[in-house]
Amino acid sequence: RHPAVTSACKALSSSYGEWEIERGEMTLQKILGSGQFGVVQLALWRGKYEVAIKMIREGCMSEDDFIEEAQIMMKMRHPKLVALHGVCTRVYPIYIVTEYMSNGSLLDYLRTHGTELGQALLLEMCEDVCGAMVYLENKQFIHRDLAARNCLVDKDLTVKVSDFGMARYVLDDQYTSSEGTRFPVKWSAPEVLNYTRYSSKSDVWSFGVLMWEVYSLGRQPYELYNNAEVAEKIMQGYRLYRPQQASQEIYQIMRNCWHENPKERPSFHGLFESLQALQGDE
Numbered sequence: 001r002h003p004a005v006t007s008a009c010k011a012l013s014s015s016y017g018e019w020e021i022e023r024g025e026m027t028l029q030k031i032l033g034s035g036q037f038g039v040v041q042l043a044l045w046r047g048k049y050e051v052a053i054k055m056i057r058e059g060c061m062s063e064d065d066f067i068e069e070a071q072i073m074m075k076m077r078h079p080k081l082v083a084l085h086g087v088c089t090r091v092y093p094i095y096i097v098t099e100y101m102s103n104g105s106l107l108d109y110l111r112t113h114g115t116e117l118g119q120a121l122l123l124e125m126c127e128d129v130c131g132a133m134v135y136l137e138n139k140q141f142i143h144r145d146l147a148a149r150n151c152l153v154d155k156d157l158t159v160k161v162s163d164f165g166m167a168r169y170v171l172d173d174q175y176t177s178s179e180g181t182r183f184p185v186k187w188s189a190p191e192v193l194n195y196t197r198y199s200s201k202s203d204v205w206s207f208g209v210l211m212w213e214v215y216s217l218g219r220q221p222y223e224l225y226n227n228a229e230v231a232e233k234i235m236q237g238y239r240l241y242r243p244q245q246a247s248q249e250i251y252q253i254m255r256n257c258w259h260e261n262p263k264e265r266p267s268f269h270g271l272f273e274s275l276q277a278l279q280g281d282e
């Protein structure tokens with residue numbers, strides 16, 4: 001084999017090595033649920049650290065592309081981002097290992113405990129997500145599927161953003177095509193629906209819908225309309241109504257995220273300042 005190939009493999013294997021986690025060091029505890037890539041389990045790593053393991057079902061993910069990018073994603077570290085601990089890629093199915101969030105998805109938490117959450121906590125949840133998104137914005141890293149279902153709640157009710165950038169590796173074209181039944185139309189900016197033009201400003205649009213989910217305590221956005229109807233109504237200028245729990249100021253912040261022109265939407269940095277200013281009012 002050509003010496004350059006050998007050294008390249010050595011480099012790759014050593015970089016795999018850096019993030020490769022030994023499968024044998026995991027003790028599976030319980031199934032947490034299943035998502036676009038298959039089953040997710042709670043496990044104990046080295047007998048004491050609780051971790052979440054995504055066991056990637058074959059044919060669901062473009063795995064080589066993910067493994068390529070994994071090095072970059074592992075370096076994305078922020079207190080409100082679900083930390084990627086490592087991968088098990090030597091044997092199928094591959095595992096993706098992250099920090100464990102004991103209270104499950106933000107969407108489920110809002111639906112089951114929403115009525116117990118006061119205004120201050122709803123605002124704090126939005127700030128948690130916004131803080132993570134400021135970090136990703138600064139790193140020019142686009143989430144592509146920001147929604148309450150893709151955020152997780154920790155034991156102390158901290159909310160963290162999960163699965164950032166993972167939409168790029170989904171192989172299911174019901175999810176990847178904007179006409180697909182699983183495409184997140186109700187969270188997508190117009191330029192994403194029309195031209196698949198993703199940016200941090202299209203993540204800002206999704207963040208506005210996530211704020212609406214938080215203040216609606218987990219209701220389905222545009223619940224009376226299907227995806228095709230929503231795409232059309234958005235083009236006509238229709239926007240989500242003000243949730244009952246949202247003040248006029250909070251609703252105005254959501255509305256600013258839904259400008260048709262991405263340039264007119266605030267940055268996550270600007271959003272974070274607006275949310276912090278409101279926190280003072282609480």
Ligand SMILES: CN1CCN(C(=O)c2ccc(Nc3nc(-c4cccc(NC(=O)c5ccc(C(C)(C)C)cc5)c4)cn4ccnc34)cc2)CC1
Nearest residue numbers: 032033034035036040052099100101102103104163166167
């Ligand atoms: C008291 N309640 C009891 C019920 N409950 C739970 O059962 C429960 C508790 C903790 C849970 N934690 C986690 N659950 C998950 C989890 C569980 C099921 C499905 C998924 N999601 C996925 O697998 C997934 C999500 C999005 C995507 C794309 C690429 C489309 C964006 C692809 C895959 C995640 C991941 N985690 C990462 C860290 N912590 C968790 C999940 C559920 C919540 C607490």
